[in-house]
Amino acid sequence: MNHFEELEGAYGAAAFMRFPLTLVRGKGPLVWDSDGKEYIDFMTGYGVALIGHSNDDVARAVSEQAAKLITCHGSFYNDVRAEFLEKLARVTPKGLGKALLTNSGTETVEAAIKLARRKTGRKRIISMKGGFHGKTYGALSATWSKKYRDPFGPLLEGFEFADYGDPLSLSQLVDADTAAVIAEPIQGESGIVVPPADYLKQVREICDRAGALLILDEIQTGLGRTGKMWASEHFGVVPDIMTVSKGLGGGVPIGAAVTTDDVAGSLKGGEHTSTFAGNPLSCAAGSATLDFITKNDLPSQAASKGAAMKSELAKLASAHKLAREVRGMGLMLAMQTRVDIHEQLLASQRRGVIFGYSGRDTFRFLPSLVIQQSQISRGIEVLGEVIGEEEARRFQ
C-alpha cells in the first residue's frame, strides 16, 4: 500500500470497491499512476472521460471560468449557463429543448422522476429489471439490483419492474396511475444489454396509450457513446424526458434532465432547485465538451472504432473457451465470460490496461471516443493474454 492508499483508507469512508492503483494524471485515452506507469483506460470512470482525460479545451474553459466566476446561484441569470443551455438544446432530440441542470447522474434521475410526477399528477413509476439509475433514494427505487436496494429500505413507494425487452410485461404494469416508464436504451450496469430492435417503439406506444411519460436514461449511452448522439436514435424513439450526465462536463460533475416545454412548465419556481445546479464552472466545461463532440464528430468515431473493436472482440471470444458473448453498440461494449474476472482485471492492470466490469463475469469497455485503433488493439491483445492464462490454469 502506498502513502495515498493509506491516507484514503484511514480518512475516507470505505464506500467504493477499490483497485490497488493511485491515478494521478490523464491525457486523452491514457492515465498514469503515482509511480509514472501508463495505462490505456477502457473504464474511464464508467464512461465519464468520453472526450478523453483532461481535454485541452475543457481544461482551458474551466481555468478561464475559475478566474472569472465559479459560483452563481440559479436565482440569477448567468452568461455561461445561458450559452451552455443553448448548445445543449442544439444537440438534444427534436422537441426536448428545455433542461433542468444537476450535478450528477443520480440527481438527474431524481429530477426526471419529480418532473414526471409533477406533470402527470400520478404516482406509479415503472422501471426495468436489470435497470440501473443511481443510488439516491428516488433513483435507487428505480434500480433493480437487490445488492444496492436491500440494505437501505424502505425505498420510495410506487415503483415496479417490467421484464426488459418484453413489451407484454410492461403493458401489464402500465395503467392510468402510471406517471412514467423509465428505461436505459441499452442497459449498462447489468452488462451492456441491447433490447430487441422494435422494443423501445413499443414502449413509447404503451406510454402514449396510458398517458404516461417515457423517461430514457442516456447517462451512460448518451453523447455519442453508442455511435449516434443518443442511443434512442438507433431505435427511432424520442422520450418525454432524457437524462444526461457522465461525459457531459468532460469529467467535471454535471447532469441535465432534458425535456419538453410542456413537461418543464409543470414545475413552479423554487420547487426543485439545488445550490450548485448550473454553476458556471460546470457549464463552461459542458460547453467546451459539446463543442469538442460536434467539432470532431465523435458519434461517427464511436461507430467506426466500435464496429472494429467489436469484431476484434468477437474473434477473440471465438478463440477462447472461457468467453461467452460479445455485446454492445459503438464504444459501449462488453464481453461476458464463464468465470469471475477479478484476477483478470488486476492482471490487465499490471500490463498497463484498465478494463471496467459488469457483475462478476463481464468485461465492460467504455473507452474514450478519442482512443486510437492501436490502443484498442493493444487492449484486446492484453485481454487475450489474461484470458489465455486463466484457461491454461483451468484446462491443463
Ligand SMILES: Cc1ncc(COP(=O)(O)O)c(C=O)c1O
Ligand atoms: C444509466 C445510468 N443512470 C444513472 C447513473 C448514476 O449516475 P451517478 O453515478 O453519476 O449518480 C449511472 C451511473 O453509472 C448510469 O449508468
